[in-house]
């Protein structure tokens with residue numbers, strides 16, 4: 703699974719986006735150390751504030767299948783003109799799974815013409831996570 707494949711997986715997930723209110727289809731693909739990939743897309747609601755972001759859906763899918771470690775990379779795709787970066791809540795959700803497994807995943811923020819690569823620790827410095835409760 704190359705980075706290109708991971709981005710393709712995120713784009714494919716965005717094809718299942720349920721975003722009738724924003725019209726903004728987002729895809730996320732998580733890559734784990736064992737090579738497995740878990741995808742997610744945004745799921746909106748007639749009660750607008752209840753929208754679930756693609757990254758949060760992907761983390762929820764993985765964790766509900768028992769995954770607790772090994773998150774090494776995340777690709778996020780959106781329809782905008784610029785690379786899409788995870789929202790604040792998604793950064794925190796990603797951080798939970800990353801810290802549990804002691805990894806600092808590279809986030810591939812994908813735009814139409816470019817990919818911005820940034821570590822989760824740079825997107826969410828001084829993060830509050832599971833270790834903070836010890």
Ligand code: THU
Nearest residue numbers: 724726728744753755756788789
């Ligand atoms: N969205 C995501 O799925 N991930 C993000 O990181 C930012 C925003 C979704 C939420 C909503 O369905 C749509 O994009 C517009 O905000």
